[in-house]
Amino acid sequence: MGYPEFHYKWEWRLRSSPERLWTFVADTNRFNRETGLPSVRRADDAVRENARQNLRFSRLGLEVEWEEEPFEWVRPYRFGVHRRYSAGPVVSTRVLVELESWPSGGTRLVYHTWIRPKNLLGMITVPALMRFSYRRAFDTAFRKYDDLAMMADPAVVQPAGVRFVPGGRARLDALRRELVERTGEPELVARLVETVERGDDFDLARLRPYALADAWGVPRRKVLELCLRATRAGLFDLRWDLLCPLCRGVKESGSTLEEMRQRAHCESCNVDFAANFDRSVELTFRASPMLRRVEERTFCVGGPQLTPHIVAQQLLAPGDRRGVTLPLEAGRYRLRTLGLAGGQFLIATPDGAQEAMLTAAHDGWSHDEVRVALAPTLHFENTTDAEQLFVLERMAWSDEAATAAEVTALQVFRDLFSSELLRPGERISVGSLTVLFTDLRDSTSFYQRIGDAPAFGREQLPAQQAWRIWQALFAQVPGR
Numbered sequence: 001m002g003y004p005e006f007h008y009k010w011e012w013r014l015r016s017s018p019e020r021l022w023t024f025v026a027d028t029n030r031f032n033r034e035t036g037l038p039s040v041r042r043a044d045d046a047v048r049e050n051a052r053q054n055l056r057f058s059r060l061g062l063e064v065e066w067e068e069e070p071f072e073w074v075r076p077y078r079f080g081v082h083r084r085y086s087a088g089p090v091v092s093t094r095v096l097v098e099l100e101s102w103p104s105g106g107t108r109l110v111y112h113t114w115i116r117p118k119n120l121l122g123m124i125t126v127p128a129l130m131r132f133s134y135r136r137a138f139d140t141a142f143r144k145y146d147d148l149a150m151m152a153d154p155a156v157v158q159p160a161g162v163r164f165v166p167g168g169r170a171r172l173d174a175l176r177r178e179l180v181e182r183t184g185e186p187e188l189v190a191r192l193v194e195t196v197e198r199g200d201d202f203d204l205a206r207l208r209p210y211a212l213a214d215a216w217g218v219p220r221r222k223v224l225e226l227c228l229r230a231t232r233a234g235l236f237d238l239r240w241d242l243l244c245p246l247c248r249g250v251k252e253s254g255s256t257l258e259e260m261r262q263r264a265h266c267e268s269c270n271v272d273f274a275a276n277f278d279r280s281v282e283l284t285f286r287a288s289p290m291l292r293r294v295e296e297r298t299f300c301v302g303g304p305q306l307t308p309h310i311v312a313q314q315l316l317a318p319g320d321r322r323g324v325t326l327p328l329e330a331g332r333y334r335l336r337t338l339g340l341a342g343g344q345f346l347i348a349t350p351d352g353a354q355e356a357m358l359t360a361a362h363d364g365w366s367h368d369e370v371r372v373a374l375a376p377t378l379h380f381e382n383t384t385d386a387e388q389l390f391v392l393e394r395m396a397w398s399d400e401a402a403t404a405a406e407v408t409a410l411q412v413f414r415d416l417f418s419s420e421l422l423r424p425g426e427r428i429s430v431g432s433l434t435v436l437f438t439d440l441r442d443s444t445s446f447y448q449r450i451g452d453a454p455a456f457g458r459e460q461l462p463a464q465q466a467w468r469i470w471q472a473l474f475a476q477v478p479g480r
Contacts, residue, residue, distance in 0.1 A: 003091075003117040008130050012109045012142050016149035018099035019327075021107055022076035024145035025097065028303030030202060034144075035137040039297040050315060050338050050389040051268045053301060056087075064088035070389055073304045074324045075311045080112075081302070089122035090115055109142060162198060168291040172197060175235050175291075179226070182233070188226055191216060196235060196287050204287040205296040206239070206250075210400045224402055225412045227285050232416045236285040240404065243280045245273050246336075246393075247307050257281075257404065257420055268302075270338065281404035312392040316360075316382040325377045332395040335365075335380075337388040345369045345395075348376075357381060360388050 014021060025031070033039075043054040043065055056065040065087040073079030080096035096112040113130070117123045164172075172193060179189045195212070196204065213223035230236055240259070242252040244266035251264045260281060265272050275281055287294050304310070311333070312324055328348040336343035337360050344358050344365040352371040359366070359381040372378065382388045407413050408420070 003123055005114055005116040006126055006130070008113045010111045010135060010138065012139070013102070014107045014109055014142065014146040016107060016146050018076045018101055018107050020149035021099060021109070021145060023305065024148055025099065025109070025142070026073070026075070026079055026304040028300040029298065029306065031141055032299035034141050035134060037299060039299050040301065041298070045267070047267055047270055050387060051302070055301065062088065068302065070313065070315055071302045071304060072314050073312065074326050075304065077326070079304050085118070089118055089125060091118045092116050111138060162292060164292045165290065171234070172291050175230070175233050178233055179230055179235070182229060183226060185226065188218065188222065192226060192230060196291065201294045201296070204294050206241070207236070207285040207287070208400055209285065209402055214400065224407070225410070228412055228416055231285060234288055234290060237288055238417070239284045239286050241282045241284055242275055243282060244269055244271070245276070245280055246271060248309060249306060277403060277405035279403060282401040283404060283407045310391055310393045312390070314380055314390045316380060316388050316390060318382060318385050318387060321379060321381045323377050323379045325375065327375050328372070329394070330374065333392055334395055335390060335392050337390055339384070339386055339388050340364060347371050348374055350374055352376065355379065359383055360390065
């Protein structure tokens with residue numbers, strides 16, 4: 001027998017704007033954890049059409065498995081997802097979250113959930129969980145996000161509790177005194193130590209120094225160098241992340257550059273890509289396990305905030321057409337689908353068109369760059385014979401990433417981590433390269449006396465002499 005579908009519609013009146021709330025509400029990985037949902041894992045490694053994934057979790061001895069369609073969203077107004085279950089007490093679930101600006105300020109947030117039970121267990125447990133557990137948990141989460149969104153710069157989301165290892169707090173206090181003595185920056189060190197002491201596991205599993213610097217309103221170089229010195233002292237561990245150039249998700253991580261591979265594969269985008277020091281290799285920091293335990297579990301694999309540069313994502317059937325109205329920052333964008341090569345380029349300007357038709361066709365995309373307004377209505381059209389996932393993304397690469405090319409050029413990094421190297425024979429692409437010549441006279445004894453890293457920044461050649469050497473070397477390149 002078939003069971004009826006339950007529909008739950010809950011509303012909140014919040015003080016913050018949709019733009020401010022979106023960062024928190026659309027972070028479904030954090031939201032699922034904070035509302036009591038279990039962590040998830042992939043059921044297999046199969047690559048499915050348009051980023052669909054097979055996922056599962058276990059709870060109270062019950063195995064639940066489902067196929068998850070790609071999230072759809074229009075930033076910062078709505079997002080949703082559809083799941084079809086192959087194991088567990090329900091057949092399917094759909095979620096739709098809408099954020100609407102109130103004329104007098106603030107946001108009307110509406111949370112829709114549709115759930116179709118599979119059996120009697122589902123008929124009994126779904127109403128009980130939704131009414132007596134999740135309704136209260138959702139209310140607590142959204143009101144917490146509203147408070148955070150009202151802050152000027154909530155750099156780190158504060159957790160309910162922090163688990164230090166035995167003796168961890170005493171070590172942290174000793175490291176604070178050591179860093180103050182080494183850097184002469186007591187206020188900045190205090191902020192960094194507070195982040196480690198009170199920060200959320202999600203933040204401390206992948207701490208980005210430039211994001212911290214922007215939130216604190218201090219120079220990025222200063223925070224990056226402080227994190228490097230803190231790592232050498234024992235506050236953090238280094239982590240190198242290889243990012244997909246399309247979705248910009250982390251596809252591989254290592255504690256040293258020597259562990260990084262030349263090429264990687266992104267299951268979501270179904271593309272192979274090469275490591276690029278300028279963009280796709282980022283340095284992040286992780287709190288030392290000698291201080292506190294940091295759990296790195298996954299509660300959602302496809303929410304909007306996992307790819308914040310994507311402003312809209314829509315799944316269209318063959319022959320379908322859909323219009324979306326959304327605010328855009330001035331700059332260049334690209335509309336692409338996972339099933340077609342290339343993409344349609346757009347530029348958002350104050351004097352651009354208010355509406356535009358953007359078509360995915362059998363023969364590809366238009367080569368014309370479309371000029372659109374800063375709050376346009378874009379009509380996505382799928383004229384192919386296959387389902388297409390439309391992805392509208394900002395072309396500007398995130399400048400919050402401390403890239404490998406930038407970090408390894410820092411003198412303080414070379415001083416503190418002189419052994420940090422790539423594997424012999426490994427090739428990593430670099431978009432731009434600066435050649436620096438040092439004084440070659442008595443170089444061997446000079447380097448032996450003070451070391452390679454300090455010598456790198458000293459005794460630079462005059463510009464004219466360096467240019468003559470470069471010309472002589474370049475003239476010997478084959479084909480020149």
